[in-house]
Amino acid sequence: MRKFEEVTTHTEEIFKGKIIDLNVDTVTLPDGNTSKRELIKHPGAVAVIAVKEDGKIIFVEQYRKALGKSTLEIPAGKLEKGEEPLITARRELEEETGYTSDNLELINSFYTSPGFADELVHIYFTDDLRKLEENVEGDEDEFVELAELDIEEAVQLEKEQRIHDAKTSYALLYLKLRGIK
Known part of the structure; x- marks a missing residue:
């Protein structure tokens, strides 16, 4: 042992x-x-840091029952059984934002709460986005609204706890270290 x-x-x-x-x-x-x-036990998840050509970062706002409030987060979703994280990342980006990308770069993967959960989140980055011509159907029980923010606006919302989850805070740190303005 x-x-x-x-x-x-x-x-x-x-x-x-x-x-x-x-x-x-x-x-x-x-x-x-x-x-x-x-x-x-959790099947794992992906999240996508999606930066538009104008430097705006794409967020989704949605109600989180566990928190009792809406939060702004980077697009994300659960892995389906047997699905590769890259495929999930592209699917979630399309379903939640109406954008797609052929250039998703894996940044890192991390466990969200290893003291009691095995959820592993894979974070991808793209600054090569295309707007889809037709809407992709998302989950029937998921209601999201898009927000496009620059890094300063996002950091301010993080201070106000409108952005309040680990994956999105991680994304903002990554973008600051990468020099995204």
Whole structure:
């Protein structure tokens, strides 16, 4: 056993949902004691930093029930079973924004909350956008509105907590470090 590894001795499935599953694992700790771990299983997600030719960044505003408010976020969505992240990124960009790109560059991937969830988010960047001629149907239970902001406007909205999620804060940091103005 590795120095910090916990060995699962039993898994109890508590909830199996459309987006997440919740399990409670009984684990043996490195010192031999046992403990419980409440774990969320998630298929993973993508997010796209989409910058238009004029330097404006594309955001979507949507209501987030878990927060009880609307937030501005970069376009994002859940991986479908067996779908490659690049395909998901293009699909979500098209569905949420009406734009597409043949040039999506993987920037990084990160775990959102590794203490209790296995969700891995893949972040892509593009500044090579084309407006689609026809609308692509999004999810039937998802209502979004587009916003195009420059980096200063976005940073101000982040200070006001209108932009308030990790993937979008990560995107803004990336754009500042890249020198996008």
